[in-house]
Amino acid sequence: MDVQRIILIAALAIISYMLVLQWNQEYGAQPVAVAQTESVSAYQSSNETAAPQAGDLPPTTTEVAANNDLPEAQAVATTAQQQLISVKTDVLELLIDTKGGDIIQLTLPKHKAALNDDKPFVLLEQNGNRTYVSQSGLIGKDGLDAKKEGRPQYTTAKNSYQLEGDKLTVDLVHTGDDGVVVTKRFVFTKGSYKIEQDFLINNGSAEVWQAKLFGQIKRDGSKDPSQTTSMGMQAFLGAVFSTADEHYDKFSFKKLDEANVKKTSLGGWVAMSQHYFLSAWIPAQDQENNYSSRVSNGNYIAGFVAPEFSVAPGETKTVSAGFYAGPKETDLLEQAAPNLELTVDYGILWFIATPLSWLLKTIHSFVGNWGVSIIFITIIVKALLFQVNAKAFKSMAKMRKFGPEMTRLKELYGDDRQKMSQAMMELYKKEKINPLGGCLPIVAQMPIFIALYWTLMESVELRHAPFALWINDLSVMDPYFMLPILMGATMFIQQLLNPTPPDPMQAKIMKMLPIVFTFFFLWFPAGLVLYWLVNNILSITQQYIINKQIEAEGSK
Incomplete structure (x- = not known):
């Protein structure tokens, strides 16, 4: 349990840190938008700020040719007849x-x-x-x-x-x-x-x-x-x-x-x-x-x-x-x-982002909508990780099933943490429960999630690309925050399907995560939130079916 607590606290600390970065990015000093202005020749006398300066051109003499980053002054003709x-x-x-x-x-x-x-x-x-x-x-x-x-x-x-x-x-x-x-x-x-x-x-x-x-x-x-502003990370x-x-x-x-x-x-x-x-x-x-x-x-x-x-x-x-x-x-x-x-x-996860980008564009060539393409990408990723998620969900379902037994052991041994831990480990071994199994889906998803973030961020095709209803640009945040709120709601539903951690501190942290993630995702690109929302819905479906299967096994 100590390891799980460390993982949860570390995750919360990272999320809180990135949240501070995002808050500063969104509500700090913003650049003032300027109107588009027609370009003018640098050689017009009225455009002194753009006029050519010493160092604008590469060197011209033989002696500095080897160091062609060293500039040489150029005189500017004052009677230029440019157009x-x-x-x-x-x-x-x-x-x-x-x-x-x-x-x-x-x-x-x-x-x-x-x-x-x-x-x-x-x-x-x-x-x-x-x-x-x-x-x-x-x-x-x-x-x-x-x-x-x-x-x-x-x-x-x-x-x-x-x-x-x-x-x-x-x-x-x-x-x-x-x-x-x-x-x-x-x-x-x-x-x-x-x-x-x-x-x-x-x-x-x-x-x-x-x-x-x-x-x-x-x-x-x-x-x-x-540049589109999102969670302090910029291209x-x-x-x-x-x-x-x-x-x-x-x-x-x-x-x-x-x-x-x-x-x-x-x-x-x-x-x-x-x-x-x-x-x-x-x-x-x-x-x-x-x-x-x-x-x-x-x-x-x-x-x-x-x-x-x-x-x-x-x-x-x-x-x-x-x-x-x-x-x-x-x-x-x-x-x-x-x-x-x-x-x-695509950053350090280019080897994941590159095939994701190819797959995203291939799907779009058939469906013609980038939002729908993201949904299909989510389904494919979910299918590839089906067995990993299934094992994790089975472990959590068994923990949920044997929750009363864990509570009984805690009451039986009281403050004797050593005996309680030993009894818990025996129960885990007997029932083939992995107490860290619930972390596996998140650990498996994070590299894909980060790679997809950079895929969406670097794909100019998604710039100003609409999805449906109020989502008219998948590369920026949801203007009404509906996708992040729905995503937070699905996280809460997932928690209802998971066993309650026996440790009170862990239980409190888990209750806070949907709120923290919802606030954190407010400024994510809508395309990325759409991916996480669909992923949660698929996870809820898979976990609900597995929970019912485990409960049915226990009733026989």
Whole structure:
């Protein structure tokens, strides 16, 4: 009994601790919501806060090439004739600044900003609210972005482009005084969140032209706009690097403040990850790329620099990289780059969460409702654990049956705990009762419960996914708290079917658990509470049948 008491007290302590975390998360200082603002060029004089600073671009000189996280100051031209061009596809809407050719705004029309808001979710933006942009260019000996006059000014045929077929090509052209023509080409594909970026260098000069391709993501330290608040646990926000040696290496903003990242690898990629969404630079996989991070004027910059290349006089050469900006859907990420799907981070229980996620999506492909899919997942998990639960319920049913005998032993031996414990153990052995059997279902369920939590939390498919009636978003808490209340009620019913612990302290703790769990589950995602509710209902059914069977055996 002492062991069971320790287990119950420890469980209550953990629950109470997490409850305090949740209470602080929900009722502490909350970020103030800000209205969406149109992104503007960083080179406009009225946008001083977003203007390029020393350290925004990778190094350009040979002597610091080995330490490409060290910035070099760039002078900004004061007479820039920049303009913004808009591009629309079926899944992307973006603004490209012709000064530098950076993507300064990117929205996702298939993902709403909020449940009751028809505006698309904004992933990248550059304005007074937030800085989060994608930059790329050419540095090195002759690179356009290495010039003292600042970022290159490109020209384009139109101010707006729209995908009409399967492909859309947007060309930004820069013609240098030396006869070198550089075309920065964006290639969009229908249904794809990956943008192919090509640099076509036509060397019309009399000299060999040399440069390096770079791509980087610049983001300030603002909060994750896609984060849903629940029990103090949040999805990762920060930079992620993938190399041949480490396929998934993440760095929070706090870690980036402490030290710069330097990596070299064949292939690989670099990303900025947040809840549900991702932006990532994917350079050519058949070359050795340098990856790095740095902090410049409050912005976190993570990117890559490709190997140097040369273009002979009269020659045309193309260097390329891909840029992914969209939802963290496993299938899309697998298509975009090797190991990019690892950014769907299931934590240490990934080996349970991964098959659960696959099973959940497979069921949804048949039933078409994520809530119903969760119910089917619960039934399948319950079936897999049927024998474990059956043994535990039989043990509890026997304890319930022999409850009067246990009470008699306690009265018989009084305060002689040693004799009472010995008599109890003899009874347990004779009737094949496991006093800790009631803990087995919970112990078996907890890894699955935690893995499912991360599955639901990391599945962008469940964002704004309705179930039925008042549940219109399974990824956030039940707005009316009905599911947690029903879950608490089912826990209370389960207790009525279980034997009353002989120890008064244990009995009090067990009576408190439904209340504690109900309060604790108030802020859980509705999908997770639905899983636990259905699991309780199935457990009650199974336990009721077993109790009746044990009682029938005793009456024969």
